[in-house]
Amino acid sequence: MGMMHLAVRVLAAFFAAEMFAQASDTKKVISQYGENITVPCNGGDNKPADLIFTKWKYTRSDGTSGDLLVKQAQKDEAKISATDSYKDRVNITSDSSLVITRATLSDQITFTCMVVSFSNLNEYPVEVEVRKRPSAPEIKNKASQLENGKPTPLGECVSTDANPPVEIIWLKNNQTLVDNGNTVVITTTETKDSVTGLSSSKSRLLYAAGKEDMTSKFACLVRHVTGPDQVTAPVAFSIYYPTEKVSLQVMPAGPVKEGDNVTLKCQADGNPPPTNFNFHIKGKKVTVTGSNVHVLSGVTRDDSGEYKCSLPNNDKMEATAMITVNYLDLSVSPSGRVLKKLGELLEVKVDKNVSSEPTVIWTKEGTRLEKQPNFTILTYSHAGVYTCEMSVGGIKRSSSFQLIVEGAPKINSLTKKRSTDGKNKVLTCEAEGSPQPDVQWSVNGTDSKSTYNNGKAIFTLTVEPRLNQTVACHVVNSLGSDSRTISVLPLIDETQAKQDQPDDDDKAKLIVGIVVGLIVVAILVGIIYWLYMKRRQGTWKTGEKEMGTSEESKKLEENSHRQEV
Numbered sequence: 001m002g003m004m005h006l007a008v009r010v011l012a013a014f015f016a017a018e019m020f021a022q023a024s025d026t027k028k029v030i031s032q033y034g035e036n037i038t039v040p041c042n043g044g045d046n047k048p049a050d051l052i053f054t055k056w057k058y059t060r061s062d063g064t065s066g067d068l069l070v071k072q073a074q075k076d077e078a079k080i081s082a083t084d085s086y087k088d089r090v091n092i093t094s095d096s097s098l099v100i101t102r103a104t105l106s107d108q109i110t111f112t113c114m115v116v117s118f119s120n121l122n123e124y125p126v127e128v129e130v131r132k133r134p135s136a137p138e139i140k141n142k143a144s145q146l147e148n149g150k151p152t153p154l155g156e157c158v159s160t161d162a163n164p165p166v167e168i169i170w171l172k173n174n175q176t177l178v179d180n181g182n183t184v185v186i187t188t189t190e191t192k193d194s195v196t197g198l199s200s201s202k203s204r205l206l207y208a209a210g211k212e213d214m215t216s217k218f219a220c221l222v223r224h225v226t227g228p229d230q231v232t233a234p235v236a237f238s239i240y241y242p243t244e245k246v247s248l249q250v251m252p253a254g255p256v257k258e259g260d261n262v263t264l265k266c267q268a269d270g271n272p273p274p275t276n277f278n279f280h281i282k283g284k285k286v287t288v289t290g291s292n293v294h295v296l297s298g299v300t301r302d303d304s305g306e307y308k309c310s311l312p313n314n315d316k317m318e319a320t321a322m323i324t325v326n327y328l329d330l331s332v333s334p335s336g337r338v339l340k341k342l343g344e345l346l347e348v349k350v351d352k353n354v355s356s357e358p359t360v361i362w363t364k365e366g367t368r369l370e371k372q373p374n375f376t377i378l379t380y381s382h383a384g385v386y387t388c389e390m391s392v393g394g395i396k397r398s399s400s401f402q403l404i405v406e407g408a409p410k411i412n413s414l415t416k417k418r419s420t421d422g423k424n425k426v427l428t429c430e431a432e433g434s435p436q437p438d439v440q441w442s443v444n445g446t447d448s449k450s451t452y453n454n455g456k457a458i459f460t461l462t463v464e465p466r467l468n469q470t471v472a473c474h475v476v477n478s479l480g481s482d483s484r485t486i487s488v489l490p491l492i493d494e495t496q497a498k499q500d501q502p503d504d505d506d507k508a509k510l511i512v513g514i515v516v517g518l519i520v521v522a523i524l525v526g527i528i529y530w531l532y533m534k535r536r537q538g539t540w541k542t543g544e545k546e547m548g549t550s551e552e553s554k555k556l557e558e559n560s561h562r563q564e565v
């Protein structure tokens with residue numbers, strides 16, 4: 001309360017000061033309705049040394065007047081001389097200002113301060129204005145909706161109990177609406193309270209809405225001298241207008257595939273939107289009430305085509321949409337498990353029915369192939385799982401077959417080499433065949449190992465070569481078998497023997513070569529020596545023997561001739 005009083009006083013003082021500056025003759029004081037009015041007497045300069053008394057009186061514009069109070073210079077208390085309603089409402093301050101409590105509009109008259117001294121008599125008239133801030137504006141009798149293009153009473157803006165009367169302004173989207181006598185008509189009426197004299201204002205807005213007003217916000221603003229503008233909360237209205245255009249929406253918006261549920265949504269731009277729609281589906285008319293959607297569930301390739309929707313009461317309001325249903329049938333031959341013999345032919349055939357050119361990806365064991373496989377001569381490396389994957393418009397289909405290439409085992413090589421510690425021989429038997437062949441070695445060995453990959457089997461066996469031996473590798477599977485042998489010499493003999501040649505050790509080969517060379521030279525020397533000795537000592541001996549031999553053979557020949565005869 002104190003703050004408000006202070007504010008009111010400051011305001012009053014401000015206006016008073018302003019008025020003094022403007023009019024030197026009659027001053028003006030502005031007060032707030034219901035508050036105390038302080039009417040200054042000559043701005044405080046009202047106590048001459050020879051002052052006898054100060055008197056306050058009033059004059060109405062109709063000429064009536066009256067005394068209010070008199071204050072003798074020597075006395076502390078003023079004497080109230082008013083007999084009317086001012087009797088209980090007036091007092092004088094120490095600086096001779098008149099205080100009138102509970103200001104009303106009837107206090108808007110001229111009060112005069114009379115300063116009487118021995119030497120002079122001065123009168124200082126002051127005009128009083130009483131202002132009243134209006135109530136916050138309210139929009140009443142709001143329209144329930146507006147009709148497109150037709151002037152409709154939108155509402156009444158009411159603001160009550162103001163002095164002076166308010167200015168009412170209609171706003172649309174914060175812009176002032178100006179009466180144009182056509183689409184905007186504003187009628188303002190003002191009434192005065194018979195008791196208080198305060199004004200109430202009412203402003204009616206007649207408005208012809210357009211479609212764009214669907215989003216418009218209307219508000220009413222009240223402007224008054226007492227302070228900042230007061231605005232109502234914004235109000236929106238729904239606008240009625242007929243349909244001008246229909247549209248048909250297909251969901252999903254992307255590619256449609258067989259089995260999808262397709263929703264057709266018919267939309268009209270009128271407000272309120274129509275509640276019933278006709279859908280034209282493959283030459284059939286379907287009327288939907290209370291909804292604007294029609295669902296095609298589990299569409300097939302036969303559902304591709306043109307679709308329409310329209311308004312039941314207006315066939316010309318129509319929209320069209322095309323639906324293309326993607327499909328993909330895939331059949332790959334062969335499929336499943338395919339057993340084939342080595343060297344045979346396998347033709348891969350793809351049969352498809354598809355809505356448009358698909359993307360095709362062939363893979364073997366997850367690795368992409370450049371093109372569709374086709375086998376004229378099957379090898380073991382062709383074995384594996386082949387997959388054909390096709391996709392079009394969100395559809396993906398795939399087909400796989402597992403190719404198995406079979407063949408009887410066949411040994412490609414059988415080799416030997418010295419073990420890393422030099423004490424044993426490691427035999428390696430390499431064979432091809434499918435299903436995976438088993439091996440049988442003709443000797444007992446240690447560290448028998450095997451690997452099998454892509455139809456290639458590698459068997460190894462470590463043997464201890466104590467005696468001259470021939471080792472056989474025998475491979476077998478359900479389709480057949482194959483064998484191969486290799487001679488293995490004791491490690492000591494090996495350096496002297498020719499058969500044991502396939503040795504991977506180059507140094508050993510060199511040594512063997514040198515040793516063999518030396519032996520050959522030794523044998524040659526031996527033969528030459530023997531021939532030389534024979535010529536010199538026993539020519540007759542040998543000759544006799546040779547002759548005997550030839551004689552015997554002659555006799556044998558004769559016998560055989562006789563038998564034939």
Ligand SMILES: *[C@@H]1O[C@H](CO)[C@@H](O)[C@H](O)[C@H]1NC(C)=O
Nearest residue numbers: 005035036091099100101102
């Ligand atoms: C108005 O004056 C009366 C009497 O002097 C006083 O009691 C009251 O508090 C005053 N009101 C204001 C708002 O100053």
Ligand SMILES: *[C@@H]1O[C@H](CO)[C@@H](O)[C@H](O)[C@H]1NC(C)=O
Nearest residue numbers: 077078088090091092093094
């Ligand atoms: C008038 O004001 C004086 C002081 O300024 C105060 O003593 C006196 O009580 C007031 N009279 C009335 C009737 O309020």
Ligand SMILES: *[C@@H]1O[C@H](CO)[C@@H](O)[C@H](O)[C@H]1NC(C)=O
Nearest residue numbers: 171172173174175217231234
């Ligand atoms: C209208 O004006 C008020 C205050 O001036 C502001 O808060 C509001 O955002 C404005 N609205 C529009 C639609 O401009």
Ligand SMILES: *[C@@H]1O[C@H](CO)[C@@H](O)[C@H](O)[C@H]1NC(C)=O
Nearest residue numbers: 259260261262295296297298
């Ligand atoms: C289509 O709708 C039916 C029921 O309305 C539902 O069972 C089915 O899963 C839907 N199909 C697809 C592909 O969404």
Ligand SMILES: *[C@@H]1O[C@H](CO)[C@@H](O)[C@H](O)[C@H]1NC(C)=O
Nearest residue numbers: 329330331332351352353354
């Ligand atoms: C493709 O369509 C034809 C004719 O309708 C049919 O005979 C054939 O089996 C279909 N192919 C596939 C892969 O479905």
Ligand SMILES: *[C@@H]1O[C@H](CO)[C@@H](O)[C@H](O)[C@H]1NC(C)=O
Nearest residue numbers: 346347348349372374375376
């Ligand atoms: C597959 O190979 C066979 C025989 O060589 C041939 O007739 C056929 O046209 C080939 N198919 C494809 C798709 O290349």
Ligand SMILES: *[C@@H]1O[C@H](CO)[C@@H](O)[C@H](O)[C@H]1NC(C)=O
Nearest residue numbers: 441442443444445446469471
């Ligand atoms: C190999 O060992 C088995 C038993 O361990 C034995 O019966 C067989 O006679 C041996 N064969 C050779 C050739 O030593």
Ligand SMILES: *[C@@H]1O[C@H](CO)[C@@H](O)[C@H](O)[C@H]1NC(C)=O
Nearest residue numbers: 466467468489490493497499
């Ligand atoms: C092994 O055979 C070779 C030639 O066949 C022969 O020279 C050698 O004396 C034989 N050794 C044994 C221990 O039988």
